[in-house]
Amino acid sequence: MTEPITRATCAAHDAADPLAPLRAQFALPEGVNYLDGNSLGVLPAATAARVQQVVTDEWGSGLIRSWNTAGWITLPQRVGDKIGRLVGAKSGELVVADSTSVNLFKVLSAAAQIARADDPARTVIVSERSNFPTDLYIAESVAAQHGMTLELLDIDAIPARLGPDAAVLMLTQVNYRSGRMADMAAVTAQAHAAGALMLWDLAHSAGAVPVDLNGANADFAVGCGYKYLNGGPGAPAFCWVHPRHAERFWQPLSGWMGHAAPFVFEPGYRPAPGIGRFLCGTPPIIGMSALECGVDTLLAAEPLGGMAALRAKSVALSELFIALVRQRLGGSGLTIHTPLDAAQRGSQVSLGVPPDGSIDGYAVMQALIDRGVIGDYRAGDGTAAEPHLLRFGFTPLYTRFVDVFDAIDALADILARASWREARFMHKGAVT
Amino acid sequence: MTEPITRATCAAHDAADPLAPLRAQFALPEGVNYLDGNSLGVLPAATAARVQQVVTDEWGSGLIRSWNTAGWITLPQRVGDKIGRLVGAKSGELVVADSTSVNLFKVLSAAAQIARADDPARTVIVSERSNFPTDLYIAESVAAQHGMTLELLDIDAIPARLGPDAAVLMLTQVNYRSGRMADMAAVTAQAHAAGALMLWDLAHSAGAVPVDLNGANADFAVGCGYKYLNGGPGAPAFCWVHPRHAERFWQPLSGWMGHAAPFVFEPGYRPAPGIGRFLCGTPPIIGMSALECGVDTLLAAEPLGGMAALRAKSVALSELFIALVRQRLGGSGLTIHTPLDAAQRGSQVSLGVPPDGSIDGYAVMQALIDRGVIGDYRAGDGTAAEPHLLRFGFTPLYTRFVDVFDAIDALADILARASWREARFMHKGAVT
Numbered sequence: 001m002t003e004p005i006t007r008a009t010c011a012a013h014d015a016a017d018p019l020a021p022l023r024a025q026f027a028l029p030e031g032v033n034y035l036d037g038n039s040l041g042v043l044p045a046a047t048a049a050r051v052q053q054v055v056t057d058e059w060g061s062g063l064i065r066s067w068n069t070a071g072w073i074t075l076p077q078r079v080g081d082k083i084g085r086l087v088g089a090k091s092g093e094l095v096v097a098d099s100t101s102v103n104l105f106k107v108l109s110a111a112a113q114i115a116r117a118d119d120p121a122r123t124v125i126v127s128e129r130s131n132f133p134t135d136l137y138i139a140e141s142v143a144a145q146h147g148m149t150l151e152l153l154d155i156d157a158i159p160a161r162l163g164p165d166a167a168v169l170m171l172t173q174v175n176y177r178s179g180r181m182a183d184m185a186a187v188t189a190q191a192h193a194a195g196a197l198m199l200w201d202l203a204h205s206a207g208a209v210p211v212d213l214n215g216a217n218a219d220f221a222v223g224c225g226y227k228y229l230n231g232g233p234g235a236p237a238f239c240w241v242h243p244r245h246a247e248r249f250w251q252p253l254s255g256w257m258g259h260a261a262p263f264v265f266e267p268g269y270r271p272a273p274g275i276g277r278f279l280c281g282t283p284p285i286i287g288m289s290a291l292e293c294g295v296d297t298l299l300a301a302e303p304l305g306g307m308a309a310l311r312a313k314s315v316a317l318s319e320l321f322i323a324l325v326r327q328r329l330g331g332s333g334l335t336i337h338t339p340l341d342a343a344q345r346g347s348q349v350s351l352g353v354p355p356d357g358s359i360d361g362y363a364v365m366q367a368l369i370d371r372g373v374i375g376d377y378r379a380g381d382g383t384a385a386e387p388h389l390l391r392f393g394f395t396p397l398y399t400r401f402v403d404v405f406d407a408i409d410a411l412a413d414i415l416a417r418a419s420w421r422e423a424r425f426m427h428k429g430a431v432t
Numbered sequence: 433m434t435e436p437i438t439r440a441t442c443a444a445h446d447a448a449d450p451l452a453p454l455r456a457q458f459a460l461p462e463g464v465n466y467l468d469g470n471s472l473g474v475l476p477a478a479t480a481a482r483v484q485q486v487v488t489d490e491w492g493s494g495l496i497r498s499w500n501t502a503g504w505i506t507l508p509q510r511v512g513d514k515i516g517r518l519v520g521a522k523s524g525e526l527v528v529a530d531s532t533s534v535n536l537f538k539v540l541s542a543a544a545q546i547a548r549a550d551d552p553a554r555t556v557i558v559s560e561r562s563n564f565p566t567d568l569y570i571a572e573s574v575a576a577q578h579g580m581t582l583e584l585l586d587i588d589a590i591p592a593r594l595g596p597d598a599a600v601l602m603l604t605q606v607n608y609r610s611g612r613m614a615d616m617a618a619v620t621a622q623a624h625a626a627g628a629l630m631l632w633d634l635a636h637s638a639g640a641v642p643v644d645l646n647g648a649n650a651d652f653a654v655g656c657g658y659k660y661l662n663g664g665p666g667a668p669a670f671c672w673v674h675p676r677h678a679e680r681f682w683q684p685l686s687g688w689m690g691h692a693a694p695f696v697f698e699p700g701y702r703p704a705p706g707i708g709r710f711l712c713g714t715p716p717i718i719g720m721s722a723l724e725c726g727v728d729t730l731l732a733a734e735p736l737g738g739m740a741a742l743r744a745k746s747v748a749l750s751e752l753f754i755a756l757v758r759q760r761l762g763g764s765g766l767t768i769h770t771p772l773d774a775a776q777r778g779s780q781v782s783l784g785v786p787p788d789g790s791i792d793g794y795a796v797m798q799a800l801i802d803r804g805v806i807g808d809y810r811a812g813d814g815t816a817a818e819p820h821l822l823r824f825g826f827t828p829l830y831t832r833f834v835d836v837f838d839a840i841d842a843l844a845d846i847l848a849r850a851s852w853r854e855a856r857f858m859h860k861g862a863v864t
Contacts, residue, residue, distance in 0.1 A: 027488070027492050029492065029493045029495070032495070034495060036495070036496050039496050040491075040495060040496045042492075042495065043487065043488070043491050043492035047487060048484060048487050048488050048492070051483060051484070051487055051718070052480060052483070052484060055475065055479060055480050055483055055664070055722070056459070056475070056480050058665075059472075059475050059664055059665055060459050060461065060474075060475035060480070061461045063461070063464070063466060063468070063472060063474065063806065064468050064471050064472045064806060064808065065801070065806075066665070067665075072665060072666075098530065098531070098534065098713070099530070099687065099712060099713025099714060099716075100713055100714075101685065101687030101688065101689075101712045101713035102530065102534060102685060102687070102712055102713055105684070105685055129699060130699075132688075132697075133688050133691070133694075133697050133698060133699060134687045134688035134689075134713065136699050136700070136701075137686045137687060137688060137691060137700075137701035138685070138686060138687060140686065140700070140701050141682070141684050141685070141686040141701070144682070145577060145684065152699060226714065232487070232491055232717070232718055233490075233491055233498070233499075233504060233714070233716075233717035233718070234504075234713075234714045234715045234716040234717045234718070234719075234720070235716070236716070237713070250573070250576070252537070252573050252577065253533065253534060253537055253570070253573070254569045254570060254572065254573040255531065255533030255534070255566045255569060255570060256533065256564075256565050256566035256569060257533075257566075259565070259569065262565075264811075265565050265810070265811075266565060267561060267562075267565060267568050267584060268568070268569075268572070269568075269569035269572050269573070280531060280533045280534055281530070281531025281532055281533035281534055281566065281666075281669070282531060282532075282658065282665070282666045283666045284531075284665075284666040284667070284668070284716055284719045285664070285665035285666045286483070286664055286665070286666070286718055286719050286722055287666075287716045287718050287719045288666070290487070290718060369497070374495060374496060374497075376496065378697070379696075379697070
């Protein structure tokens, strides 16, 4: 794209976009250009009424009877099966429960047990140094409990490290900072070739890019409900385990909902068959019902080509963003910190702040937010290798091509006017 | 009470009850006499609007900004402080997070670490055989991970077992089956005298009876949000730790929200000071906001005497229930399975089904529910020692004296007519 991209061109893309009607599924606030769905997805239009129904009818009127009459007791499996359709899990292989961090503790504990049982010499959990911190913190804990070590490497150094002591390779498929996406099938095959188990965190993948856990022959996965799945703030998360491992471990969070017969009230724990043992406490019905509405917004794309069609639009959005950065922000000093090869990119683009300190990325993002363009800011160490970042997420269900144009337009204007210099005020970081 | 208790007498009690206005805080369904608040509390009238506000305004309009502008990020502490007022915890000592089962895993892991650090010979976790099963399942897991053993005893055999190998005594203060309540201060003192740590599950205590964790000098506690706290189905739970232990252990579920600086995104885990390290993943904002409304219904009793006044009414309700059982059901074969001494009773009464099989307790409870009287049925082994039970919970915030009268009236009528024999149909158990 060498000739200048105009807003009219972008509007024409939107007019021709077969996925454009999916945007009507959301209750988007006026005056907001939301490019932060990688952090917290927007509110589906159906959610408020559904939550009200759960609160008023199912809880308020149905009371305790709703565990059966409203199907509460099978909600983790029902929503799990729906998410499974987005990530290549078969029915009955995936459940919704707890948080991503808690689920990671469960599956990584399982992976550690299985790896050690198969080969006691495998004592190392390998991950990426810039993986999302909660993954690293949980891995630190699991490693200590199992007498293992956690080794953190740059992503490109990982294949060479997968030796005979590697027990588990744990990666987030799309890096939360750079937006770089791993090839799930290829990396899983590398791990398996080295004798290691493969655990994927799909926090920035589920609902964002096509995922095929069974097709990739992965071992374990967890994922987040409140990002691209539009489940709401702190929505329940999910976990998946390949059936070949499903009954080979003790799930340490052995709560009653993961018992083979929870309502028999036996004093001893007997794990439920298969994925059921990943449940722990009583499921959070209100939040899980909201999550179901969010997942339904993605399943609504199935007649239009599903995740493959959404991915094609996501790539088109991020390509447009990158082209506009080059055209409009070429001399700004901002760098593109996300792979230029679309195949290596998730559904976000991160712009690096120049290491010379000439741009205050935090203040620039505040100025953007003040204009209704919501991305987010993630501090790095400020070097060219790990710069401070302006992150922009593209959620193809509701992001339009004109939204991308308008965001760059606002950013170019802010940088030109240096109006961001007035936007320096303190606030706390937001939850990714 | 030797002369027959009439409905008019009960109505007079209600008319004279200073706590009666608290019932207006709830959206109680028509035609339901709900005596199952020990399993799932009823819907507060304020909850639906508050949840709608969180969904529509805070999430829908505020989006990611609401982590700061709507105070989401401090919600676990804010609601925790409110619950703290009900259970004798100081501000900053208690947080809301995850489920009761998950929280029990955290605090029992902490207790096991501390006990072993102080005295490696202490290797036994002691609990009650008829404790709620999820507590036992989690304890089984923690014991195995720490090379400890779990010993389950009848409640009266526990003091003699607290020898030099006892690491932790873990009890639910009010037993879910019998409704028997332990004297928290006395039992804690027994555990400490034997050198063991004391962990209380307040699932059937918080919001039901006065609790003073600091006054009793307890070590750890967890509790449930969806029973007497009226937080809604699967509401988040809470945990508390005495400040003397707060920084003496590694919390195994070391997620990012328990990090000392979660938004600095460091690769290594540094626990937050104090109770903050009990947080793990991103807090479930919708469910936690609903829980806050439930907790507020209890705090509304503070000007009327608070938990002490609620307890006095609870005792009056259960005394009335027991008196009516004696007057109306004396020849039925049903037994009172809950201590007759009110000081040893929580806020429920359980009736035992005769071991001769002459009454089908399950069918009787179904017949009661068909008439709008909702208690629940818990199977035992059918012996006189552990009978099948009809459980009735008395929530003094909304249960009236006439409700108790009407429940016994319906039960007497059902038993007299044997209409329960027609009510045998299959359904699955409900969540306690």
